[in-house]
Amino acid sequence: xxxxxxxxxxxxxxxxxxEQKLDFTTKSYxxxxxxxxxxxxxxxxxxxxxxxxxxxxxxxxxxxxLKLESREKxxxxxxxxxxxxPQITKKLSIKMTS
Numbered sequence: 001x002x003x004x005x006x007x008x009x010x011x012x013x014x015x016x017x018x019e020q021k022l023d024f025t026t027k028s029y030x031x032x033x034x035x036x037x038x039x040x041x042x043x044x045x046x047x048x049x050x051x052x053x054x055x056x057x058x059x060x061x062x063x064x065x066l067k068l069e070s071r072e073k074x075x076x077x078x079x080x081x082x083x084x085x086p087q088i089t090k091k092l093s094i095k096m097t098s
Contacts, residue, residue, distance in 0.1 A: 001018045002015070002016065002017055002018065002036055003015070003016040003018075004016075004032060004036070011027060012025050012026060012027045013025065013026050013027070013028075013029070013032045015032055015035055015036070017035065017036075050094070051091070053093050053094060054091045054092060054093055054094065055091070055092055055094050056089060056090070056091050056092075057089070057090055057091075057092055058087060058088070058089040059087065059088055059089075060085055060086065060087040060088075061085065061086050061087075062078065062085050063077035063078050063080065063081065064077060065077060
């Protein structure tokens with residue numbers, strides 16, 4: 001899971017990349033996009049996941065509910081995306097390293 005929050009007062013992004021156990025802060029939107037675009041997976045995969053030198057990967061996104069101080073209820077941020085969770089599945093060539 002990746003998590004990005006934006007601090008309006010400090011005008012900076014806090015990014016957490018769970019699989020890399022990386023937590024960093026930046027003011028650069030382009031750096032956030034670059035870090036979210038890198039995919040690293042360091043665990044061995046069984047041969048059954050491969051089709052030759054390709055593997056199928058699915059990526060999805062969602063927005064968490066948000067508690068606003070001015071409202072008692074949480075605001076469902078998925079309404080901004082019309083309750084549609086974006087998802088894409090691709091077959092990628094994998095470079096194996098030992």
